[in-house]
Amino acid sequence: MLYRGCRILLTLSAGTRWAPRVWPQLRGVCMASTRASPAVFRWEEEHYEDGMKWKFLEHRGPYFAPPYEPLPDDVSFYYDGKPVKLSPGAEEVATFYGKMLDHEYTTKEAFQKNFFADWREQMTNEERKLIKHLHKCEFSEIHKYFFEKNEARKALPKEEKQKLKEETNKIQEEYGYCILDGHREKIGNFKIEPPGLFRGRGDHPKMGMLKLRIMPEDVIINCSKESKVPDPPPGHKWKEVRCDNTVTWLASWTENIQSSIKYIMLNPSSKLKGEKDWQKYETARRLKGVVSDIRAQYRVDWKSREMKKRQRAVALYFIDKLALRAGNEKEEGETADTVGCCSLRVEHIQLYPELDGQQYVVEFDFLGKDSIRYYNKVPVEKEVFKNLKLFMENKNPEDDLFDRLNTSILNKHLQDLMDGLTAKVFRTYNASITLQNQLKELTNGEDNVAAKILSYNRANRAVALLCNHQRAPPKTFEKSMQNLQTKIDAKEQQLKEAKKELKSAKAEHKARKSEKSKKEMEKKKKQVARIEEQLMKLKLQATDKEENKQIALGTSKLNYLDPRITVAWCKKYGVPIEKIYNKTQREKFAWAIDMTSENFEF
DNA sequence: GTAGGGACTTGGTTCAACATTA
DNA sequence: TAATGTTGAACCAAGTCCCTAC
Secondary structure (H helix, E strand, O other): OOOOOOOEOOOOOOOOOOOOOOOHHHOOOOOOOOOOOOOOOOEOOOOOOOOOOOOOEEEOOOEOOOOOOOOOOOOOEEEOOEEEOOOHHHHHHHHHHHHOOOOHHHHOHHHHHHHHHHHHHHOOHHHHHHOOOHHHEEOHHHHHHHHHHHHHHHOOOHHHHHHHHHHHHHHHHHHOEEEEOOEEEEEOOOEOOOOEEOOOOOOOOOOOOEEOOOOHHHOEEEOOOOOOOOOOOOOOOOOEEEOOOOOOOOEEEEOOOOOOEEEEOEOOOOHHHHHHHHHHHHHHHHHHHHHHHHHHHHHHHOOOOOHHHHHHHHHHHHHHHHOOOOOOOOOOOOOOOOOOOOOOEHHHEEEEEEEOOEEEEEEEEEEOHHHOEEEEEEEOOHHHHHHHHHHHOOOOOOOEOOOOOOHHHHHHHHHHHOOOOOHHHHHHHHHHHHHHHHHHHHOOOOOOHHHHHHHHHHHHHHHHHHHOOEOOOOOOHHHHHHHHHHHHHHHHHHHHHHHHHHHHHHHHHHHHOOHHHHHHHHHHHHHHHHHHHHHHHHHHHHHHHHHOOOEOOHHHHHHOOOHHHHHHHHHHHOOOHHHOOOHHHHHHOHHHHHHOOOOOOO
């Protein structure tokens, strides 16, 4: 077994390029390949005790949001038609609302109500006495001011923009990296979230509430004892400086909306995150080995005498077959009303003994994570159908479907079936195995690269569909589809003409049989072939786009698909990895790109 | 078993940068 | 060169799962 922290020393031999960046526990698997890397890394012999994530951690602390800049005098807020100069605190909150005026949020009652209540808390006594109704408030000048400011920024001359960019880069350089066990690692989110109005998704009861400004006094710093503790901004102090090497965060604070903790953590390209990711897929691969036993077991459990067991078995069947999320309980009234498998309610499913020629159909209709609708009609086994009927007996629509089950019970059971198994592993496993199977099915080795990429995207799409990863169709979708069609039409016309020219060149050659006429004919032939290829590329592009309209591929690519499947596929079929993974994705999956051969099997 | 806190992953939207077209 | 379309990165909300205290 490979282990953390074994020594790796890479040297360059003549003829090789830079050695690959290698993580300790990947030793032996990845030595074969090389890839461009800015440096040769040497990992010292490190022994990490149980639960220890690092030995040395040093960083600059978080980057704070810029302070509030008051509005210029010629920009006014109006109440009941009269201009009112607000106190800085109240004015800042007013600008949060004013900026959002053209957003749908501000039309929602809950948003308005929450905003107004929190805004009034920031007002002075006099302001509170005066400003009593939101509908008498006029933010349009504020809105206009920020809109124009934004436009002006966009219209800045090149040099000015360049200057701004350099400043951003400087901040990134200074705050965006840390030193972890001797290596400079990129931080994911080094900026503290600026104050604003909370934008909860779906029907969130807290939307519009004021997200307070975070001060250094709210922030806990985590770094090692031997490191230089980051300086708080002048005149300020940290809430606490601690040294906890059993966690991976560099800084944290508690936000005021849900009083949950927010963290500053490393970028996915870091060793720490990469190792965890790799581990995740290894767990999913272990599930592959036992999944048939587990499936056999839950089928048996459908007939158990214990109601609890039956519910557990049916829920697990859904999680396995439909890739549903676990479905933790949520505090009522604190968040949008969304559910996952274990928290499904009677009202979320409909049973049809027969539907559209199929038997035992279950219709799911509920809001899942991020209030994304899950709608699906699924034929199920007779036993499942009977059980569901039983679970629903004598219940109200708003009652829990699985009243004897929760995620903790389910996960405890799964832990007994396989070490490290939890509900979400099924999603990872089913997503990855689907990709692998679809790629096998859809890829044609004879195809050109463009067609292979379409096949890949189709396989990716099958996974996104399984996981219900949706997106709002892009605003420009119809138009860009039209543009593409125009291009296709033009290309077809071009092809028609080229074919005509070829035909006459052929006739010409038949008549003359000269070297020159032959050359001319060959030239036309090549031209036709070229245009045909271009046309096919465009058509593939159009198909791809159409099929992608409402489906988001990114989430599965980033979180569910074992990158080694993709890397192996690229190698096997000669598709450059850059065609599938962009720069960020290649950085995140560097471990997989390094270690995977074309023979990899998930 | 259950409530609540804590750490970490997953997720869609928005914004900015880049590429292409008019 | 400006306008427009496309892609990638940033953002931060919303999940999962684990642990502890009762």
